[in-house]
Amino acid sequence: MPGTRRTTCATVVALALAGMAASLPAQTNEEFDKIFPFLGQWDPHISSPDGQDRGSCGGYTGDYGEKLVNCTMPVGRLPLNSRAEAWLRYVDQLQSPTQADCAQIAFPAVLGDVLFIAAYPGRLVMEHPSNPWHITRTVWMNGTGPQPLPGELFQHGLSRGRFDGNDLVIETTNFTFDPDGIDDHLHLASSVRKKVTERYQLIDDNNMRLVITLEDPTFLTRPFTYAFVFTKAGSDGPRQGWRNCDAESARREQEYAYPGDKYPDAR
Amino acid sequence: MKLRFLAALVVISAGLVLPARAHHSFNTFFDMSRTIEIEGVVTSFRLVSPHSEMLVDVPDAGGKAVTWRITARTGATNAKREGWKPEDFIGKQVKVEGNPTRRVGGTAMAAGVVTFVDGGRVVCLGGCPGGPPVE
Numbered sequence: 001m002p003g004t005r006r007t008t009c010a011t012v013v014a015l016a017l018a019g020m021a022a023s024l025p026a027q028t029n030e031e032f033d034k035i036f037p038f039l040g041q042w043d044p045h046i047s048s049p050d051g052q053d054r055g056s057c058g059g060y061t062g063d064y065g066e067k068l069v070n071c072t073m074p075v076g077r078l079p080l081n082s083r084a085e086a087w088l089r090y091v092d093q094l095q096s097p098t099q100a101d102c103a104q105i106a107f108p109a110v111l112g113d114v115l116f117i118a119a120y121p122g123r124l125v126m127e128h129p130s131n132p133w134h135i136t137r138t139v140w141m142n143g144t145g146p147q148p149l150p151g152e153l154f155q156h157g158l159s160r161g162r163f164d165g166n167d168l169v170i171e172t173t174n175f176t177f178d179p180d181g182i183d184d185h186l187h188l189a190s191s192v193r194k195k196v197t198e199r200y201q202l203i204d205d206n207n208m209r210l211v212i213t214l215e216d217p218t219f220l221t222r223p224f225t226y227a228f229v230f231t232k233a234g235s236d237g238p239r240q241g242w243r244n245c246d247a248e249s250a251r252r253e254q255e256y257a258y259p260g261d262k263y264p265d266a267r
Numbered sequence: 268m269k270l271r272f273l274a275a276l277v278v279i280s281a282g283l284v285l286p287a288r289a290h291h292s293f294n295t296f297f298d299m300s301r302t303i304e305i306e307g308v309v310t311s312f313r314l315v316s317p318h319s320e321m322l323v324d325v326p327d328a329g330g331k332a333v334t335w336r337i338t339a340r341t342g343a344t345n346a347k348r349e350g351w352k353p354e355d356f357i358g359k360q361v362k363v364e365g366n367p368t369r370r371v372g373g374t375a376m377a378a379g380v381v382t383f384v385d386g387g388r389v390v391c392l393g394g395c396p397g398g399p400p401v402e
Contacts, residue, residue, distance in 0.1 A: 062295060064369075066295050068292075068295075069292045069294065069295070070291075070292045093295075099291050102317075131316055131317055131341075131342040131344075131402035132316035132317040132342055132402075185291075185292065241342075241343075241344035242316070242343050242344050242347065243316065243344075244315070244316060244343065245315075245316050245317060246313070246315035246316060246317075246320075249313065249315045249317075249318070249320045250317055252320070252336065253291070253296060253317075253318065253320075253338055253375075254296075256336050256368060256370065256373055256374070256375040257296035257297055257336075257338065257368040257369065257370060257373065257375045257377075258295070258296050258369070258370070259368075259369040259370045259371065259373075
């Protein structure tokens with residue numbers, strides 16, 4: 001008799017649970033559904049046979065007349081204003097913080113590398129692994145995240161994201177001044193007025209277009225837009241590494257191997 | 268057959284190497300169109316990024332040691348993956364083949380291939396077949 005009572009009880013509980021489940025709405029999360037196809041590792045395939053010198057820098061030359069290479073964007077088409085032209089005449093490789101001091105390269109130049117996207121409610125974590133850096137940033141979605149005070153600046157800025165239809169759009173502002181902030185091989189600076197807008201568009205399950213719009217009225221006459229395509233490289237995390245840049249060694253490379261000597265008294 | 272399998276594996280592995288944003292352009296610092304060889308004793312080998320760094324004392328015509336700075340064409344992580352250990356290099360007589368600095372009279376190079384004079388062991392520091400990816 002007690003056994004029968006237990007069975008009846010369990011049946012009642014099971015029926016009640018089944019009834020509750022039927023009355024619950026289907027589990028949907030629009031934010032998750034939208035971001036899901038973007039998750040994983042993406043490869044821009046911007047490379048060259050030996051992994052170096054991915055392209056020219058629009059005919060620009062360096063301190064000893066060398067042809068600059070390995071720029072991350074079509075810098076020959078950048079709408080430079082006269083201040084930017086003056087900067088390029090003034091700048092030299094030996095002061096480059098990315099080369100001499102292990103400073104991380106900036107957005108948008110870093111976007112030409114492998115990209116890993118993970119998501120949490122209200123934010124994305126985007127990783128940009130490359131030697132000798134591994135840059136990780138948080139993209140605050142749909143108005144979440146910190147509200148910086150006026151004048152609060154960050155090397156990689158503050159990134160805010162949203163969906164525009166099915167496009168993932170990220171706007172980044174609040175950058176510090178950066179001597180290599182537009183391109184670290186052209187050595188064109190960016191100002192605190194820099195704004196980078198990334199628009200990620202899925203072409204299909206395995207291909208994604210990234211349209212980048214770069215604004216910086218300090219150095220550019222108008223916004224500059226360029227794009228490239230990523231291919232999905234899987235869902236695993238980025239290849240991990242020991243990302244400890246040795247500034248002393250980096251400086252010695254310049255000291256012993258770079259022949260440019262634009263400012264001999266300041267070597 | 269085994270050789271063919273290994274060759275295929277190398278090709279596939281090369282294809283999996285992800286492009287790396289280069290710290291600087293090697294060709295700007297080193298003359299990649301020229302190859303030179305030095306021979307001397309390794310005095311230091313640091314597995315660091317952006318590029319591992321080896322010092323080699325090379326005797327000049329008068330027998331005086333001149334220090335050459337060898338920049339590996341890959342960083343610390345790949346060096347570890349390759350199993351390089353500084354103690355395996357330091358104190359050893361080696362030949363180093365690589366691309367010379369563009370600085371006139373400079374004693375530096377990007378390497379390249381290291382051959383141990385005793386034993387003939389060969390290590391690629393990047394930029395040669397079978398070596399770690401260039402960074």
